[in-house]
Amino acid sequence: MSLSSPFIHQSKTTAQVMALVCLALLPAIAVQFYYFGAFILINLTICSLSALLFESLIMYLRKRPILGTISDNSALLTGLLLGLALPPLLPFWMSILAVLFAIVFAKHLYGGLGYNPFNPAMIGYVVLLISFPAEMSAWLPSNEIATKVPGFTEAVQLIFTGSNNQQNTVIDYRLLADGFTMATPIDQLRAGLHQAKLISEISNDSHFTAGLVYWQWLNIAFLTGGVFLLFSKIVRWQIPFSFLFGILITSGLLYLYDDQAYASPLFHLLTGATMMGAFFIATDPVTASTTPKGRIIYGLSIGFLIVIIRVFGGYPDAVAFAVLLLNIAVPTIDHYTKPVIYGHNKGDIDE
Amino acid sequence: MNQNDLISYTQSSFHGGIHPAEFKTISNQTPIDCLTLSDKLYLPLEQHIGKAAKLIVQQGERIKQGQLLAEADGNFSANLHSPVDGVIESIGLINTNHPSTMMQPGIVIKIDDTSQGFTTSSSDNKDWQSLSQEDLLRQVQQAGIVGLGGATFPTHIKLAAQSVDTLAVNAMECEPYITCDDRMLQELSDQVIIGAQIAAKIFSAKQIIFAIEDNKPEALSSLEKAIIQCKLAVPMTIKVAPTKYPSGGEKQLIELVFNKQLPKNKLPVDIGVVVQNVATLQAIYQKIVKQQNLTHRLVTLTGSQMEKPGNYWVAFGTPIKDIIQKLKISDKGTTIILGGPLMGQQIDNLMIPVTKSTNCIIFEKQQNLSKPWLTKSIAHQSCIRCSDCESVCPVDLLPQQLYWYSRAEEWEKLEETGIKDCIECGACAYVCPSEIPLVQYYRFAKTHIRQNHEKQLKSEKAKQRFEFREMRLERAKAERALKHQKAAEARRKAAQDNNEDPSGKQKAINDALERVKMKKQQNQGEDK
Numbered sequence: 001m002s003l004s005s006p007f008i009h010q011s012k013t014t015a016q017v018m019a020l021v022c023l024a025l026l027p028a029i030a031v032q033f034y035y036f037g038a039f040i041l042i043n044l045t046i047c048s049l050s051a052l053l054f055e056s057l058i059m060y061l062r063k064r065p066i067l068g069t070i071s072d073n074s075a076l077l078t079g080l081l082l083g084l085a086l087p088p089l090l091p092f093w094m095s096i097l098a099v100l101f102a103i104v105f106a107k108h109l110y111g112g113l114g115y116n117p118f119n120p121a122m123i124g125y126v127v128l129l130i131s132f133p134a135e136m137s138a139w140l141p142s143n144e145i146a147t148k149v150p151g152f153t154e155a156v157q158l159i160f161t162g163s164n165n166q167q168n169t170v171i172d173y174r175l176l177a178d179g180f181t182m183a184t185p186i187d188q189l190r191a192g193l194h195q196a197k198l199i200s201e202i203s204n205d206s207h208f209t210a211g212l213v214y215w216q217w218l219n220i221a222f223l224t225g226g227v228f229l230l231f232s233k234i235v236r237w238q239i240p241f242s243f244l245f246g247i248l249i250t251s252g253l254l255y256l257y258d259d260q261a262y263a264s265p266l267f268h269l270l271t272g273a274t275m276m277g278a279f280f281i282a283t284d285p286v287t288a289s290t291t292p293k294g295r296i297i298y299g300l301s302i303g304f305l306i307v308i309i310r311v312f313g314g315y316p317d318a319v320a321f322a323v324l325l326l327n328i329a330v331p332t333i334d335h336y337t338k339p340v341i342y343g344h345n346k347g348d349i350d351e
Numbered sequence: 352m353n354q355n356d357l358i359s360y361t362q363s364s365f366h367g368g369i370h371p372a373e374f375k376t377i378s379n380q381t382p383i384d385c386l387t388l389s390d391k392l393y394l395p396l397e398q399h400i401g402k403a404a405k406l407i408v409q410q411g412e413r414i415k416q417g418q419l420l421a422e423a424d425g426n427f428s429a430n431l432h433s434p435v436d437g438v439i440e441s442i443g444l445i446n447t448n449h450p451s452t453m454m455q456p457g458i459v460i461k462i463d464d465t466s467q468g469f470t471t472s473s474s475d476n477k478d479w480q481s482l483s484q485e486d487l488l489r490q491v492q493q494a495g496i497v498g499l500g501g502a503t504f505p506t507h508i509k510l511a512a513q514s515v516d517t518l519a520v521n522a523m524e525c526e527p528y529i530t531c532d533d534r535m536l537q538e539l540s541d542q543v544i545i546g547a548q549i550a551a552k553i554f555s556a557k558q559i560i561f562a563i564e565d566n567k568p569e570a571l572s573s574l575e576k577a578i579i580q581c582k583l584a585v586p587m588t589i590k591v592a593p594t595k596y597p598s599g600g601e602k603q604l605i606e607l608v609f610n611k612q613l614p615k616n617k618l619p620v621d622i623g624v625v626v627q628n629v630a631t632l633q634a635i636y637q638k639i640v641k642q643q644n645l646t647h648r649l650v651t652l653t654g655s656q657m658e659k660p661g662n663y664w665v666a667f668g669t670p671i672k673d674i675i676q677k678l679k680i681s682d683k684g685t686t687i688i689l690g691g692p693l694m695g696q697q698i699d700n701l702m703i704p705v706t707k708s709t710n711c712i713i714f715e716k717q718q719n720l721s722k723p724w725l726t727k728s729i730a731h732q733s734c735i736r737c738s739d740c741e742s743v744c745p746v747d748l749l750p751q752q753l754y755w756y757s758r759a760e761e762w763e764k765l766e767e768t769g770i771k772d773c774i775e776c777g778a779c780a781y782v783c784p785s786e787i788p789l790v791q792y793y794r795f796a797k798t799h800i801r802q803n804h805e806k807q808l809k810s811e812k813a814k815q816r817f818e819f820r821e822m823r824l825e826r827a828k829a830e831r832a833l834k835h836q837k838a839a840e841a842r843r844k845a846a847q848d849n850n851e852d853p854s855g856k857q858k859a860i861n862d863a864l865e866r867v868k869m870k871k872q873q874n875q876g877e878d879k
Contacts (some may be wrong), residue, residue: 004791006693006777007686007720008371008527014732014784072732114733114785236742285737290751292741334752341769342366342602342746343615 017234018073021280024225025080028276031221032084035214036140038152039088042159043095044080050096051079054103062108074113078102081121081280085273085320086128088140089170092159094132098124118327119287122320129315137316138174139184141210185211185271187316189263198260212271219275226279235283238295243278244269246303254311268307277306277319287327294330294337302326357575361592363610365603367743368595369778371527371693373566378653379530381661383538386652387677388465392434392668394420395447395457398707399497400504401427403456412439416467417644420458423492429505429707430495434646434666437462446670446702448689448709460668469647469664479549479639487553487639494638495645495707500599500628501690503708506635509627510553512620518556518585519608519619519626520547522563522570523592523599526691529711531649532629534662536563536570539633540577542640544587546632549639551585554625559587562608566594596693597776601626603745615772630710650705652678654714656685665705671712672701686720688713693777732785740779740789746772750779750789757792762800770796 032040055075059066070076082098102124110116129136150158150173157164158173183191185208192202202208229235247268254262268274273281282288282302289298302322309318340346397403404421408414414433421431440461444454479487492507500521520543524532536543547559561578563571571591578587592598592607604626605613613619619626630649637643646667653660657680665674675682688695689703690711705712713720740750748769756764773793780789848856 004697004788004794005690005695005775006780006790007688007695007697008692008781009786010369010371010782012782012784013786014735014737017735017737017784074735112733114735285735288736290736290738290741290749334749338749338768339366339741339747341615341748341772342606343612343617343772344769345614 014074015072018077020232020234021229022073022077022080024228025084025280027221027224028084028218031214031218032088035217036088037150038155039140039150039159040083042155043086043088043090044083046092046095046159047083047086047099048076048079050099051075051082051103054100055108058104058108058112062112069112072113075103075107078107078121078124081276082124084276085121085125087136087138089155089158089173090128090135091162091170094128094135098128100124101127114286116286117330119281119284119323122281122323125320126324129320133315137183137187139211140173141207183211184316185215185267186310189267190314193261199263200260212267215271219270222275222279226275229279229283235279236295238292239283239288239299240278242296242299243282243303244274246300247274247307248303250304250307251311254307262311268310272310272317273319274306277302277323281319281323282326287323287330289330289333289337291334291337291339293339294333297333297337298326298330301329356588357578358571358589358591361590361607361610363606364593364595365598365606365745366747367741367745367778368597368603369743369781370594371596371781373594374528374653375530375533375566377528377655377657378651378660378662379533379537381659383534383649383662383664384659385469386650386663386665386669386674388435388462388467388666389669389673389677390462390465391440391670392437392460392462392666393445393457393670393702393704394431394433394460394668395445395455395704395706396421396431397447397455398431398503398667399427399429400502401425401429404428404431404495406442406456406458408439408458410439410442413437414439414460417646419644423495423505426508427505429497429503430493430644432495432644432646433460434668435460435462435467436464446700446704448696448698448703448706450696452700469666480552482639484553484555487549490638491553491635493644494634496631496634496638497645497707498628499630499634499648499707499710501694501708501710506627506631509620509625510550512554512625515554515620515623515625516557517624518547518551518554518559519604519624520559520561520629520632521599521601521604521626522561522567522574522629523604524567524629525564525594525596525599526693526695526711527596528653528713529651529691530653531651531662531710533567533570534651535629535633535649536567537573540570540574541581542636543574543629543632544577544581545583545640546634546636547587547627548581548583548585549635550625550627550632556585556625559585560608561587561589562598562604563589563591564594564598565591596778597745597774600745600774600776602774645707648705648707648709650709651711652714653711654685655716655719656681656714665709667706668704670702670704671698674705674712675701675714680714684717685714686717688715688720692720693781694775731787734783734785734787737784739782739784743778743782745776745778746774748773753796754787754789754792757796760796760799762796762803765796766800770800773797 029040052070052075055070056066059069079099082102086095086098102120106118106120106123107116154164158170163169188208189202226240230237248265251265251268255264282299289295305322305325306318309321396406402424405424406421408420414437416433416436418433419430420433423430437460440459442458445457447455449455488507488510491510496506497503498506522532522536551559561574574589590608597603598607602613605619613622634645647664649662650665651662652674657678659678671687686697688697689709690696692713734751734754736751738751744750752768753765753770756768770793775790775793777790783789
């Protein structure tokens with residue numbers, strides 16, 4: 001191999017970048033642990049282990065170095081993100097299915113790290129969302145309002161067998177004291193609006209407010225991790241800021257139009273996967289726009305689509321769809337937002 | 352002159368750039384020294400951009416220090432002089448730093464007396480100011496001076512520029528390790544200034560601007576003092592730029608100093624600027640004032656493997672093995688780099704000599720420099736499109752796209768994405784978290800594109816030649832046909848005339864034919 005310059009290199013490597021992003025997930029993991037207990041740890045373990053396993057398998061089939069690839073930590077990150085995104089108490093095989101689609105189909109069938117046009121974790125998530133909508137939209141009540149709170153062994157039994165030794169199934173744990181099942185605030189809001197309730201009425205519901213508190217803390221936790229990533233210069237400000245700004249503007253306009261039919265911007269910013277999407281999903285460098293201007297357009301569009309899908313669509317959350325839709329648009333965005341090369345004039349494509 | 356007017360800070364910046372560890376204090380703390388000679392020098396004939404110089408001495412010939420050995424071959428070539436008194440031992444192929452690693456034409460000189468140093472004591476020409484522009488330019492050309500910043504572009508061509516009003520002096524020296532310009536300004540800024548004044552006189556510049564990074568305070572103050580003391584005509588100012596690699600790139604320097612970009616496909620002269628390196632100006636001083644041709648240069652010899660790192664006057668042709676031997680450099684686990692760590696060239700062959708382009712040689716421990724992608728089990732990690740490279744690119748390219756297209760060998764896309772604007776500064780590869788040797792990909796792609804263009808040009812020429820030949824044959828055929836047709840017509844007409852022959856024309860013809868026959872018979876008779 002002929003040796004060519006440069007001969008020095010800064011110390012930050014891809015593996016370290018990925019590891020730091022994993023580290024930045026800790027606050028969110030802590031919040032989920034606080035509200036749901038052991039489930040989250042089991043989910044995370046299943047997802048990250050199967051992610052590593054699938055990646056090793058593919059590397060083996062592709063006759064590539066297994067350890068060298070796994071040690072870039074990108075599969076681990078995908079696993080952790082899925083583990084955090086999937087609802088607690090999801091049967092283990094569904095989680096594994098999501099990871100399978102994320103790692104094998106969305107990532108490696110396109111050529112592996114760096115070549116996938118779609119965010120792998122979001123593909124895994126969407127596959128489950130479309131295939132098992134009921135399981136994917138059901139959330140556990142947080143420990144504070146739940147009728148039954150499972151311990152670690154019960155959680156393991158529930159995830160792997162669907163019931164514990166008292167023959168309680170997952171559904172029993174979803175029940176609230178009044179016989180309703182727990183849903184996310186976005187779902188509750190949508191259901192309420194369908195029943196022609198006003199937002200002021202819906203937000204008086206104690207289930208709604210209890211759920212809201214959990215989601216707000218979760219979003220604050222992701223935001224904390226995100227700020228850490230911003231300061232350690234792993235994530236640039238353009239995508240998260242424009243993403244959140246897109247949500248703010250779109251939901252703000254709707255809210256100003258009718259504050260009883262459309263939720264406030266604050267609700268949109270602090271519920272669902274907003275902060276996770278802004279700092280951990282949309283910022284995935286592989287699938288995001290790579291030009292400075294393009295990143296702003298990319299983030300703004302995702303924010304806009306999230307509010308539109310949440311308000312006018314039928315799915316529990318919209319981050320995954322919005323991100324995937326914009327993933328498709330990235331080559332076009334990048335093409336039209338190329339920076340002007342030194343000494344060139346704006347708009348002159350060479351020759 | 353008011354001090355506030357003399358020094359100003361740059362108001363503009365260029366896109367991107369990096370801040371690598373500088374390692375400059377390794378070599379800029381000690382005074383300039385002179386490297387003693389060994390027994391032989393190995394002088395390549397091509398030490399500049401353009402054609403190799405034409406040899407004018409013969410094997411076995413005795414030569415003097417400063418004597419012309421090889422003449423510039425064409426305008427873009429440069430003269431080459433002997434650094435020493437000695438004998439031409441042989442003429443042939445020698446090792447050089449040519450990127451192909453193939454040997455190049457050169458001369459081996461056996462040195463008479465290894466104690467002969469680099470003297471600065473030759474006769475002064477205090478009276479250079481009375482010389483005409485043409486005389487000065489001719490002398491610069493005779494001395495074989497080329498751009499000593501590393502580009503080795505013949506200086507006389509730049510100085511022959513018309514209607515240029517500014518001489519910008521590149522004292523940025525932005526690459527880590529290198530300190531030869533820094534040290535030269537610290538010790539010899541009066542000489543550099545005179546060199547600048549001479550250059551300015553040659554093309555009638557109205558001002559001289561020194562551009563320097565803010566990490567060289569000693570050089571700055573020495574330069575400032577020298578400017579204040581200088582009584583010469585052309586006004587001089589200093590622009591200080593924040594330390595950021597690659598501020599010493601010509602385009603970046605122009606953006607920093609003049610707050611505008613050099614339009615594409617334009618040279619600095621097109622916007623009225625000539626950029627010269629500090630060492631080049633000192634070489635001009637050396638020629639015009641000291642009457643010495645360019646035979647030595649200041650080289651930064653540095654790195655943690657050296658006992659006495661510093662800046663040394665080194666004779667052209669000194670092989671690296673002699674430097675290692677003279678300066679007791681440990682060669683165990685040593686990586687040798689010609690030039691800086693970001694744009695330099697790693698070399699293994701110790702017979703490679705110092706030439707006009709050698710501004711720095713780094714002798715560094717392998718682990719401090721070795722490129723990460725060479726020591727790891729897999730080639731390099733995948734590009735994750737983080738675009739860190741985009742944010743450091745000083746010419747605002749999209750390096751990740753260039754990499755993508757280089758891998759896919761999409762030459763046209765590469766050209767559209769601006770690969771020919773890449774200055775190969777290495778900032779992208781420096782920050783790449785996947786440790787991809789990006790510059791290597793770009794060089795590969797550039798070579799391919801150039802070859803494709805050449806091929807295209809060739810086939811275009813061949814096509815033109817073929818088409819011209821076809822046309823020529825076609826035309827000849829048409830001409831022949833026309834001739835035949837005319838002849839046939841003439842015959843037909845003649846036949847008609849024959850039938851009629853009203854004016855006795857036919858008779859006249861017959862008579863003529865008779866005469867020709869007679870003549871022929873006569874001739875035949877003579878032949879026999």
